[in-house]
Amino acid sequence: MNAEIIAIGTELLMGQVVNTNASFLSRELSSLGINVYHQIVVGDNPTRLAEVIEAAEQRSDLIILSGGLGPTKDDITKQVLAEHLNKKLILDKSTMEKITMYHESRKRLMTENNRLQAMVIEESTILKNETGLAAGMFLTQNNQFYVLLPGPPSELEPMFIKEVKPLLMKKNQNETYIVSRVMRFFDIGESQLAAELDDLIEHQENPTLATYAGKHEVTLRLTANGSSEEACYLLLDNMEVSIQKRIGSYFYGYGEDNRLENVVADLLKERKLTLTAAESLTGGAFQSQLTSISGASQYFKGGIVTYSNESKKEILGVSKETIKNEGAVSAQCAIEMAQNAREMFNVDLGLSFTGVAGPDKLENQEVGTVWIGLSVKGQPTFAKEYHLGKGRENNRDRSVMSGLELIRRTLLNLPIHQKVFSGKKVE
């Protein structure tokens, strides 16, 4: 089966929005063994949209249309496709109910446009939208498959994973099984990872290997095909052994959505441990990321953001001498922050962040210098130094990830180099 992705939206043609949907869908389709030969972008123009659909039908089995399902006059995707396929638009009751409830609960006026959003192409399978109002659609005509998805990635991505993928796996069923495994790595760059696996990537056949650089992490997708699921798993297991041997020390987990915070959350829950944080340069970003996971109240009771030196001293009780003699960006400050926060919130683990986010130097220290402290009940509190880089956003994000990794390694007794205890370097 081969596929074509058509994104609809004048904002794409104006360059206001980058077409990340096309790369997301391409990656997902490739993992299903479906080849993508064309990605197209057109504006909110019925004639041009109909033309590109027609061209796609000449060459592609599966046509995925993204965008243009919203409530405004610009949104024309389902109307154009319905007319092109000679089908009617009909009201979908459950979407209508959802839209009505949405407006009632917010006490907002419903317009004719909102009602239009509940119209779907007849004879199509409705794809549920968990994160928005526009329903997706899946339909078949003349041995061709059409998928309509909403434009916002926050709606398109879960809809594809939960609704479209299972349907495509059924349609694409032939005698070969395709099984993928995603391995996740932190603290290694994509190019270093590729270099370590150079020969494996060069001679890849079955399983295939695809690296993907996410935000501060790299994922590696292994895709095997075989005559049975078991055969696929065996191929994946064998390949994984070779990979773990080379870069296992950077490996932290499996799975598409299984980010470092999920791995840490699971560890904390498993061991019934509670955690707090005292944040300076990250300004609440660590706690925000931790509580983005539902059920966070099991291991997180609260924490503190001490952005200024005064709040570090007056609220968190960091000693005046430490700030004066060592500075806020120091091992000793990170250690006191972690320990005092742990005692203040009466929990098992206290994590702290202090450093120079940028763009300016602080205490004459380079942008990107960060100390992360960790205090575990019954163990000596320590801190670790990082030199992260230049950009403010990068430094904050990487600090959060590094803090998560520090907890993971500590809980699993994995090596942590260059720990500092109360200003004294050991190891």
Added chain:
Amino acid sequence: MNAEIIAIGTELLMGQVVNTNASFLSRELSSLGINVYHQIVVGDNPTRLAEVIEAAEQRSDLIILSGGLGPTKDDITKQVLAEHLNKKLILDKSTMEKITMYHESRKRLMTENNRLQAMVIEESTILKNETGLAAGMFLTQNNQFYVLLPGPPSELEPMFIKEVKPLLMKKNQNETYIVSRVMRFFDIGESQLAAELDDLIEHQENPTLATYAGKHEVTLRLTANGSSEEACYLLLDNMEVSIQKRIGSYFYGYGEDNRLENVVADLLKERKLTLTAAESLTGGAFQSQLTSISGASQYFKGGIVTYSNESKKEILGVSKETIKNEGAVSAQCAIEMAQNAREMFNVDLGLSFTGVAGPDKLENQEVGTVWIGLSVKGQPTFAKEYHLGKGRENNRDRSVMSGLELIRRTLLNLPIHQKVFSGKKVE
């Protein structure tokens, strides 16, 4: 003149690389008044590339090809275009010299492939590459323009700005100026905004109006063309008056990147005010967003995350009676959190968030129920109730935005409906 952008590269079709070149080129072309109606991606396949070039010639005056100019076997762009146009490839001496020097200075062996990189399409204008080896090309045939650019953005972007733009400005010379203005709105959905401006959008000519739904906000782009910049500004000003009259109460600022937190940060700095926050359901997300802006230390000293009832009582001093009788998700709790945080951090404004992020109900209150409290020095502390929706991420994000908007409205003395003071509803 209208343009079509064709990106060539299997890595784009595999989703390994996001097509940022298309959005860069689209933005640049739009600023030149050149309309882009199609963006295309194809792989490193001669037949399919020739086909999309042919299709582009049927509908576009200017065809920009990006990628596939490198030294590997996959790089086929100039070969395919030359053959398609019945032109020869000839050696470009200056490119050859550059490639030779590059290899000599690095003591690297030159291969036949490297020599191929110095071949260009006959009769084309060579576009200099300041940041790489592959030369770009500009050529005209049958009143159609073709531009060939290298794939890496670090090479494509400077080449377009320095080499292509001046050429296009000559070719596209007419007397019209184009000026855009972006207006930003919060607390109004895209569909409601479109409904309010229905007739303006319906009859748009000059300026044109384009709505775009961002994350929890809507932007409206007005684009005017005229014989002078002044003429454009006059058209924009007139249109803005009509827009402000209808939906001015939702308007919060101008500009492409000027988000609500920037507007609030500027207000705080302007008035030399300091701010803290006490966060429950948002878990640090508000403080994180605030400190993502550099220079945040001018108005933010720190804050607290009180995720559990114990931390609200023990650390922030919310009264036991309030938690017991009113619950943590209540006006009174939000008010005490805001006021106590403001006193704890000794600042001018204290903001608080308490509510039900989801997925589960809390204290038998619906998911999406949120109270935001605001305590301003010298004024009675108040709270406002929100009913935000279903998704956890949505509820957290919208709470943060609503908190920012509450500060903005309070500082600017704009109306805030349904304020509650110490449990008592007024207004």
